Amino acid sequence: MNELLSAHQRIRGHVVRTPLVPFPLEGFWVKPENLQPTGAFKLRGAFNALLALSEDERQRGVVAHSSGNHAQAVAYAAQQLGIPAVIVMPDNAPQLKLDMTRAFGADVIVVGPASEERAARAKELTSERGLSPIPPYDDARIIAGAGTVGLEILEDLPDVHTVLVPVSGGGLLSGVAAALKLQRPDVRVIGVEPEVAADAHDSFKSGQRVTYTAEQVGRTLADGLRVQHLGDLNWLHVQAFVDDIITVSEAELRRAVRETTLRTRLVTEPSGAVTLAAALSHRQELQAAGPLVAVLSGGNLDRDLLVHLLKEEQE
Numbered sequence: 001m002n003e004l005l006s007a008h009q010r011i012r013g014h015v016v017r018t019p020l021v022p023f024p025l026e027g028f029w030v031k032p033e034n035l036q037p038t039g040a041f042k043l044r045g046a047f048n049a050l051l052a053l054s055e056d057e058r059q060r061g062v063v064a065h066s067s068g069n070h071a072q073a074v075a076y077a078a079q080q081l082g083i084p085a086v087i088v089m090p091d092n093a094p095q096l097k098l099d100m101t102r103a104f105g106a107d108v109i110v111v112g113p114a115s116e117e118r119a120a121r122a123k124e125l126t127s128e129r130g131l132s133p134i135p136p137y138d139d140a141r142i143i144a145g146a147g148t149v150g151l152e153i154l155e156d157l158p159d160v161h162t163v164l165v166p167v168s169g170g171g172l173l174s175g176v177a178a179a180l181k182l183q184r185p186d187v188r189v190i191g192v193e194p195e196v197a198a199d200a201h202d203s204f205k206s207g208q209r210v211t212y213t214a215e216q217v218g219r220t221l222a223d224g225l226r227v228q229h230l231g232d233l234n235w236l237h238v239q240a241f242v243d244d245i246i247t248v249s250e251a252e253l254r255r256a257v258r259e260t261t262l263r264t265r266l267v268t269e270p271s272g273a274v275t276l277a278a279a280l281s282h283r284q285e286l287q288a289a290g291p292l293v294a295v296l297s298g299g300n301l302d303r304d305l306l307v308h309l310l311k312e313e314q315e
Contacts, residue, residue: 001182004175007048007144008151014047014080015148020156020293024263028279028292031153032266034299038100040224040272041149041172041297042066042073042136048145049134050077058083063131065089065118068097069224069271069298070136075104086125088118094223096302114214115228137171138231147175153293154180160187161290164275166297167191167200167245169227170234176295177241188243190286192274194220195247199229200238204245209235221250224271224298246285248277256280257309260296269301 016036020029033041050062061084064074071087078085085106089098092113102108109125111117126133135142149172153160163180167173177189193200197217202210211229218226230238238245248256253270256277260268268276275294278286286292 003140003144004147004151004179004182007141008148010051011044011047011145011148014051014077015043017152020153021264021266023279023294026280028294029157030260030264030266030276031149031293031295033149033295033297034266034268034272038069038072038076039298039300040069040073041146041295042069043077044148045142045145045171046070046073046077046134049139049141050074050081050083052141053083053132057132061085061129061131062134063088063122063125063129064134064136065122066136067223067226068093069300071101071106072097072104072300074134075101075106079105086129086131088121088125090118092218092223094300094302097300100300113218115226137169137227138233140233142171143175143178143233143237145175146172147179149295150176150179154183157291157293159291160293162188162190162286162288162292164190164192164278164286164292164294166225166271166274166295167193168225168271170200170230170238172295172297173242174234174237178237181241188288189241190278191238191242191245192278193225193245193247194222194253194274195249196220197222197225198247201245201247203230203235204238204242220270221253222271222274224269225274246278246282248274248281252277252281254309254312258312261306261310266296267299267301267306268296269298272297272299
């Protein structure tokens with residue numbers, strides 16, 4: 001708990017303290033992390049990790065690997081703190097995320113689509129250039145930074161009953177679940193991911209960590225949730241603090257992007273919309289007996305995709 005509280009203090013003033021926004025007519029709250037300067041919650045972990053570096057580590061620079069939102073977060077935080085940054089990204093990352101990462105001043109290296117490939121390249125750069133690695137999720141500093149989302153939810157809605165959190169590598173789910181459960185063990189914490197990229201769901205149900213192939217996770221529109229398995233530290237947190245992990249269909253996800261944009265005026269990328277899809281289409285399964293919060297993890301999507309999704313007919 002001390003790491004979470006320290007992160008809360010450390011990143012104060014560097015990130016936006018996002019509000020809880022009601023979803024009209026549906027009776028639940030949205031935690032809009034798309035309002036962060038880089039459009040996603042990842043900025044919390046990035047700042048917490050970078051601010052903890054020594055002066056020598058800052059001068060030598062950092063390296064990160066990511067499909068997009070962590071890439072932008074590390075690039076932005078590094079730029080703000082005057083730290084050189086190298087970011088390894090997959091060739092199937094959305095162009096917007098590639099462009100913004102470069103715009104924030106990072107040296108971007110593009111590799112293939114597999115998460116293992118970008119992790120391996122980042123490890124090589126750590127050794128070759130003496131850079132400090134900033135992992136996207138499997139890291140205590142990243143988990144603690146992400147967990148500040150949970151601390152804010154409790155501050156704003158002390159009687160919250162259920163919190164829905166997107167899950168990919170598990171950084172956000174790990175941090176939020178720990179922050180909530182260590183203070184309110186009765187709060188239900190539920191991870192949500194696409195049913196076509198359900199490695200975390202399958203891991204949770206089987207009790208054994210499951211790995212999907214890059215081709216399998218690549219089937220979902222939610223590009224930020226294409227990590228092939230939970231991180232080591234994240235899996236331990238999930239086992240200790242998470243009540244359930246459920247899945248949503250691609251159709252439900254697409255509808256959630258559209259409905260959230262039109263009804264709350266909050267733009268969500270598909271990865272951030274999984275929780276909204278669960279709240280809109282799986283309320284009975286959630287068994288929420290009190291206030292429900294859906295964490296909208298990010299809003300970075302290409303303009304053409306947003307226009308296309310908004311034009312789709314109501315499912």
